[in-house]
Amino acid sequence: MRKNYLLYLLLLALSSPLWVGCNDWTEPEAKDYFQTPSEEYYAALRAYKKSEHSVTFGWFGNWTGEGASLVNSLAGIPDSVDIVSIWGNWSNLTEAQKKDLQFCQQVKGTRFNICFIITSVGTQITPQHIYDNWEEMGFSSQQAAVNDFWGWPSDESDEKAVEASIRKYASAIADTINKYGYDGFDIDYEPNFGNSGNIVDDDDRMFIFVDELGKYFGPKSGTGKLLVIDGEPQSITGRPEIGLYFDYFIIQAYKPGNDANLDKRLISGGVAGPGLVQTYGDVMTEEQITNMTIMTENFEAVDAAMDGGYSYTDRYGNSMKSLEGMARWQPSNGFRKGGVGTYHMEAEYPTNPEYKNLRKAIQIMNPSSNSLIKY
Template sequence: MKKNHLLYIVLTSLATSFLIGCNDWTEPEAKTFPESIVSDEYYASLRAYKKTDHQIAFGWFGGWSGEGAFMKSSLAGVPDSVDVISIWDNGTNLTDAQRKDMHFCQTMKGTKILYCSIVTSVGAKLTPKNIEDNWKEMGYTSKQEAINTFWEYPADESDKQAVEASIRKYARAIVDTLNVYGYDGFDIDYEPIAGPYTGNIVKQYNNENFFFFIDELGKYLGPKSGTGKLLVIDGEPQRITDKPEIGTYFDYFIIQAYKPGSDANLDGRLIDGNVWGPALVSTFGDIMNEEEITRRTIMTENFEATDAAMNGGYAYTDRFGNKMNSLEGMARWQPQNGFRKGGVGSYHMEAEFGTSPEYKNIRRAIQIMNPSSHSLLKN
């Protein structure tokens, strides 16, 4: 109750200083605002709101170019009140337009922009191209041998010290890459079963190497680092049953709860299990308390299909028999354990740009989750 009371005080004080009436960042209607409203004061209030304790809005963004009159390809076109955007695909070799687009959203809107990648083996996506393309000319018997040599990954995996050293070297290279491009953190797409995306870091049933990887990242990213930069995991974090301490390194567990259909399905993923494996609570419950796990959990829907993006997902029924589409259902979902969830989001959030108004479904979800912010937010 104290936290909720403090949030109310913070939001009320922001509203007092805002002095621009009852406009709403989360309103489902698109409006044209006078230039004077989108002011330094407005953006300062927006950034302050994002630092409050609230259920966040998240999305994976694809097809990013950061330019052109068509704002579907621009992060700046995403509603101001979206908290975290994870770049899916083309997240490196950024153009000037992309850098400016990202910088604007970070510095003015306070939006966290993450780099998302599937991690399987040491060297993935970071090995120099000349190593991968010219391994024969360099005298190696295979591309993998060339990659392993570059990253000092041992031919004999029984050399545990050498394996660990190589994995940690690769993790530091990822951090360096994030810093070069100016990202606010790293989103690990972890799917050892559903993918399956596996290698010498990610295995289906042995997470020892994955622990070395996360432990090194945790020095620079995530809640243990003290840097304010995010470390999140999406996909199947509930599969990390043999190394539950890994869970404490992440700011958020982002669950691909595609076409969930009901509150029961979401409760199962979080609490009860039997939906794509064990529940998050049973996986990490010996290391983290249930409220902490719940507050780090974000449920997401798949908007890759045009009709799903336009409609806000798929058919969904809550525990009381009320019917709606799934993104709204996720936003309204109150976990059965009584604790507050971390938030909601969507895969290919940019596909919702074509709704009328733009991004109407995520706007509505934000308004449902954070009704106390209604008098503060513009879009």
């Protein structure tokens, strides 16, 4: 076991970009090292991730934790990435995935969420045998069997039963996350993009769902685990107090084009509904909301990933690619943004150096200065 672990660290040191020191791991160029990083380096890296700064985030897909290349491994992600949401392949982990996850959590200090689209009670975690055997179980439909399993009432005017079902579902999600040892939950909330359901179509039900999750994750839980929401967090206009349950609002600001687009998503609205400040400004300060807001670009298209996104012009007329634009964007209200990120971050692994555009964004937001450790 010890021999395998040392081999794993050696491969990591030879294959992945290492940014060292309190700020040195944000250097834009990859480096190769012929010794394993020191514990002093990793301690400084973990301390950096606990400091106040604009974070780097990504949704990671196609995770296996295996292969000669680190393209499908969490260990291949740049050291200075703060938070990753696993998109698919987050359950029934192999031994390779478990080791990959634990190494990045414990040694690098990276935090990992599971993420899936929330629509209705039972989404993603209903046991498969319910879907497979509903007829044998005597139900009239697959959905009837699912509803029975979660206690969803046939009469939805029974508000107590509805609430009990929602809380049972949220609690089961928490149990699943804790079972696998993840650091939190990323709610993909997109009711206006074809993902309606008996939770997301009602702000009061959505609040019940988040309130239950808030016992286990997020700032109200006291656990230190993350509760974040992506997609359309600005659309929960009926229950603004829900914002107090989250660590971050993650905006899918795909192909934003310019600084004004990002300002509108954050402050004044008009791009995809109200701005976050409009939705949550009665219960949170504008500075709080801004510090929690992560803007993200879509790297699902490989050419966009390799090129750093799409055309973007800042408020001063400078042209660049959109991920760089998001990193350089200073909100018009003057407060520090939460950070930036990419969807299907792993698509950028083949750049030279690996994750070239994401590391450039990190360097822009958190420039290198005096390093504690040099390799």
